[in-house]
Amino acid sequence: MSLYILPILFLFIFLYAHAKKVNCYDTFINGAKKSIPLVVDIFPYIAAIMIAVSLLRTSGITSLLADFTSPIFNLLGIPTELIELVLLRPFTGSGSYALLNDVLLTYGADSYISRCACVILGCSETIFYVTTIYMSQTKVKKLLYAIPVALICSIVGSILACLLCKIM
């Protein structure tokens, strides 16, 4: 079912644009052209965040932090096995998918731990990564309460995910 959504959507967009007498070829080229300057602009931001995350992981700080905070997370209903995932999720997309894959292979795809991990990833985003990239084109320096609020929502989401996987 979900396999068909995108191709049908694309087909609809092309046909609709053609019906509206838009020159599809030129318009597509015009849009696609913008991808290179965009990526050139955001590359340094991606590099900076990825360097910091890889240093954090190799230094062992994240696993140390996971051990250290496990009583709190366990109290909230988040299993110890998933703490590193919850901690790293705000920083790295590819990193957290790699962690999810580890969890899936270690505990089995249909285990409680794996289902929790899937829901946590499905309902959260890479907050720090997204924020830096979104802001990369502006002069904004003060984000006020943006990051704390996003983090709170993400933690609440993780707690809810673990709870729902228990009962569903």
Add this chain to the structure above:
Amino acid sequence: MNKIWLCMIILSICFLLWTDPGSVLSQMLDSSKDALTLSIELCAVYAVWLGILELVEKSGLSEKLARVLHPIIKKVFNINDPLTERLIAMNISANMLGLGNASTPLAIKAIKQMDTGSPVASTAMIMLIVINATSIQLLPTTVIGLRQAAGSTSAADIILPTLITTIFTTILAIFLVKLCAKLFKRGEK
């Protein structure tokens, strides 16, 4: 962001100094290379999406979409610029379909459009960031794909809990941003 990033770097280097000092530079170079690889991949992905999105924009579809979502966007973001509204409408739709890579360039454009040159983020900007951060996803395609690959017998059974969680956190996010915006305004007076 400066403080967070600096803390991450300094703490990590301090730790690595007495565990594995040789790995500092090699790790940094490796991840910079990973970032470049990712950027090149993103460039290709964005070319496809920006091309399609230009068609959506030029054919007037985005206007239609914005009109459908207008009451919600109006209420949540409280903005008056029609272009920003269209961009946000497309960003949210892309998010719902689980197209993270399509929604990112849209959000960047929307934020740029809202930028007034002020160093402080506006409430609408924060709202967009937070809503994207809680990711209103109807179809977590990547996660389902990974789960299937790992041999799950019913890979799609995480859709319902994900949906409930994602709707709940998005509502919570909107509520919290509104609340904080009020508190901050009161603080300024």
